[in-house]
Amino acid sequence: MTDPSYTDLRRYNQTIAALHADPDVTGDLLLVGMWLARATILRDPPEGENGWSVEAAARDLYPVATRPAMNSFGQWTAQETRPDVWRVHDVLTKDIRRYDLWADQPGGKRGHTVCGAKTPRKPRCGKTVTVATTLTDPATGRRRMVGACRRHTDWWQEQTRANREACASVEIPRPPANAGGALARHISLDWPALWQGLDPKWVPPPEVDGWERPALRLVVSSASPSQPMVAGGPPRPRFALIDGALS
Structure with missing residues (x-):
């Protein structure tokens, strides 16, 4: 050498x-x-x-x-x-x-998902979730976790249904690194x-x-x-x- x-x-x-x-x-x-x-x-x-x-x-x-x-x-x-x-x-x-899905989440870690439903007093509930899923942005392909507490499962189901319909009619691009x-x-x-x-x-x-x-x-x-x-x-x-x- x-x-x-x-x-x-x-x-x-x-x-x-x-x-x-x-x-x-x-x-x-x-x-x-x-x-x-x-x-x-x-x-x-x-x-x-x-x-x-x-x-x-x-x-x-x-x-x-x-x-x-x-x-x-x-x-x-x-x-x-x-x-x-x-x-x-x-x-x-x-x-x-x-x-990385988790790099897009608040705090960049697992376990940071809280109830995102809007309440009369707060922009989001913030309580511990009982149900959660990922929603895909049809324009970018990026995903985010959305969850709901026991009181807001109806809101969560509506969010999930609306996102599924929005993604069904377009070609989802690959999300950027x-x-x-x-x-x-x-x-x-x-x-x-x-x-x-x-x-x-x-x-x-x-x-x-x-x-x-x-x-x-x-x-x-x-x-x-x-x-x-x-x-x-x-x-x-x-x-x-x-x-x-x-x-």
């Missing part, structure tokens, strides 16, 4: 700082992001024939993992495995660019290929203004600092799922 250039080191430091400053990049996602920054910018470890593998990241980040296993007597015991490939796999899967893609904001990789490898059913979701698809950033070659390589030149680095690595 050749020594990194000053430009590479500066870009690496800037990427690490940006990862730490991003509120969406924390915990294991931050660790994996720092590993990818080192690999793609400093080429440490060097890129293999098929890119970098999930197993290579796991060897550095989680070299020893303890998982439950059943022995020949039917007893559960702790079994040591090396390395914890599934942990890296799960981290990357949760960061796939996608539409509102979750995932945090690492793609900072690291240049062939992310669509990686996301499809993690989830074969994944297709690029629609995007809204304010989120740019990842593009190859400016890279100055250490062999020729005066000649930059930009998008349209060499292909993006690859982070590959190697067959058999998750078995």
